[in-house]
Amino acid sequence: MTSLKRPVKKPKRAAAKASLPLRLQDTQALFQDAILNGSAGILDMLCDNSKTTRDTLFGVYRNAYAGRLAEILANDFEDLAAYMGEDAFEGAAYAYIAANPSHAPNARWYSNRFPAFLRGFPETCARAQLADLADLEVALADAFDAADAPPTGPRSGNGLRSRPRPL
Numbered sequence: 001m002t003s004l005k006r007p008v009k010k011p012k013r014a015a016a017k018a019s020l021p022l023r024l025q026d027t028q029a030l031f032q033d034a035i036l037n038g039s040a041g042i043l044d045m046l047c048d049n050s051k052t053t054r055d056t057l058f059g060v061y062r063n064a065y066a067g068r069l070a071e072i073l074a075n076d077f078e079d080l081a082a083y084m085g086e087d088a089f090e091g092a093a094y095a096y097i098a099a100n101p102s103h104a105p106n107a108r109w110y111s112n113r114f115p116a117f118l119r120g121f122p123e124t125c126a127r128a129q130l131a132d133l134a135d136l137e138v139a140l141a142d143a144f145d146a147a148d149a150p151p152t153g154p155r156s157g158n159g160l161r162s163r164p165r166p167l
Contacts, residue, residue: 022045027042027045030042030045031061034058034061034062035061035062035065036065036101036102037101038062042058043055043058046058066094066097069093069097069102069110070090070093070094070097072107072110072111073093073096073097073110073111073114074089074093076111076114076137076138076141077089077111077114077133077134077137078137079133079136079137080130080133080134080137083130083133084124084130088123088124091123092117092118092121092123092124095117095121095123096114096117096121099117100113100117108141108145111138112138114134114138115131115132115134115135115138116131118130118131118134119131
């Protein structure tokens, strides 16, 4: 009596390839896309835990990112935030964040378009002084980061002369 064995099916190459782990660069790109654009591709790689869902867990990262950008805006526009009040400033900041995801690796430049945003934002456009104050704060930050101007005065070698004035 001969025994018949069923042949073992080998997995198809495409299925085996799909199960390979992503490269770190690809995982990071999915993570970034989910945070910046709200895509859900990364969620397939995450697991729910016994207390909550993967959507809630990943929401921590999404909220932390927006919270950090709001913190940057509050630091860059301290006087504006004080003038507007915490709730009004926070509302404008989160609206700006939703409309202007960061594309620069340096947080210093993220807030430069905030004054123009305020001019068009329905909650603030009727109060021109808000955008003007924001412009002033951007100008101060730009002046702080600008290259030093050449020295002036009698010893600078630039030809300027000063005369003493009586007190």
